[in-house]
Amino acid sequence: DAKTTQPPSMDCAEGRAANLPCNHSTISGNEYVYWYRQIHSQGPQYIIHGLKNNETNEMASLIITEDRKSSTLILPHATLRDTAVYYCIVRGGIYNQGGKLIFGQGTELSVKP
Amino acid sequence: GAVVSQHPSWVICKSGTSVKIECRSLDFQATTMFWYRQFPKQSLMLMATSNEGSKATYEQGVEKDKFLINHASLTLSTLTVTSAHPEDSSFYICSAEQGLAGGPLGNEQFFGPGTRLTVL
Numbered sequence: 001d002a003k004t005t006q007p008p009s010m011d012c013a014e015g016r017a018a019n020l021p022c023n024h025s026t027i028s029g030n031e032y033v034y035w036y037r038q039i040h041s042q043g044p045q046y047i048i049h050g051l052k053n054n055e056t057n058e059m060a061s062l063i064i065t066e067d068r069k070s071s072t073l074i075l076p077h078a079t080l081r082d083t084a085v086y087y088c089i090v091r092g093g094i095y096n097q098g099g100k101l102i103f104g105q106g107t108e109l110s111v112k113p
Numbered sequence: 114g115a116v117v118s119q120h121p122s123w124v125i126c127k128s129g130t131s132v133k134i135e136c137r138s139l140d141f142q143a144t145t146m147f148w149y150r151q152f153p154k155q156s157l158m159l160m161a162t163s164n165e166g167s168k169a170t171y172e173q174g175v176e177k178d179k180f181l182i183n184h185a186s187l188t189l190s191t192l193t194v195t196s197a198h199p200e201d202s203s204f205y206i207c208s209a210e211q212g213l214a215g216g217p218l219g220n221e222q223f224f225g226p227g228t229r230l231t232v233l
Contacts, residue, residue: 036224043117043206043224044157087156099210100147101222103157 003027003090009108012082018075020107022088025069032091033064034101035073037084044087044103047073078111085109115141117209119225126197127233133193134228136207142187143209147222148180151204163190197232204229 005023012018024033032051036044048055048062050071055062061074075082087106091099116139126132136146144165149157161171161182169182181193190209194201206227 038157041204041227041229043119043208043226046221046223049221099145100159100162101208102159103149105156 003102004088004104006086006088006104006107008105009110011110011112012075012078014080014111014113015077018078018082018109018111020073020075020086020088020109021070022073023070024088024090027068027090028092030092033062033068033071034089034091035060035062035086036089036101036103037082037086038106039081039084047086049091078109080111080113083109083111115139115209115211115221115223117143117207117223117225119205119207119228121228122226123229123231125231125233128198129196131193131195132197132230133191134205134207134230136190136192136209136225138188138209138211138223141209141211143190143211144187145210146184146190147208147210148182148190148192149206149208151206151227157206160192194230197230199232202230202232 032049034049035047038044048060050062064071085106085108089101118137120135146163148160151157159172160175161169163169163182163184165184165187171177184190204227208222208224210222
């Protein structure tokens with residue numbers, strides 16, 4: 001079973017920041033937080049991942065709380081092409097479920113003009 | 114990022130026939146590949162983990178004799194849906210990972226574009 005909880009849907013205005021929350025209260029010390037997104041009828045796209053420090057790349061920023069029980073994915077300037085389902089996934093290493101990605105229901109983000 | 118391809122992108126077949134789907138890592142060697150299935154308006158469901166040169170590991174409830182997986186090289190894994198029936202109609206997605214799955218550095222998993230299977 002997925003170990004994360006996300007709101008089923010969110011709206012965001014184009015050009016504004018999109019902040020997508022994720023709860024993972026049962027995360028263990030060696031588990032990473034991964035974010036993927038899936039645009040309709042395509043394969044998921046990797047966005048970012050982190051262990052305990054905040055991370056930033058060209059697509060997004062990942063803010064992980066100090067207790068690691070929740071995180072927020074930030075798309076700084078959302079565009080219409082960011083409309084997708086966003087999945088927050090807690091992933092163990094090779095000795096924890098073999099590093100598998102277990103997808104939950106995700107958050108359907110709609111970016112509106 | 115790394116590129117993973119799938120072939121075909123869509124396929125329609127008659128009930129009772131077998132269908133083979135290919136998953137290739139184009140610019141890296143994938144020691145581990147994963148196969149997922151996704152029904153309309155649902156999330157991805159992991160079917161099996163495929164390691165190069167060894168037998169695939171299937172998730173609970175997935176019939177290994179119906180969904181045959183072969184990972185013969187570091188760049189190719191195939192999923193064969195045997196004796197397909199309409200209930201097997203779905204979106205099949207593979208992913209590939211460079212290096213040891215979920216290794217200490219947290220490897221990325223790269224996904225293919227998916228194959229839509231329709232069984233009549």
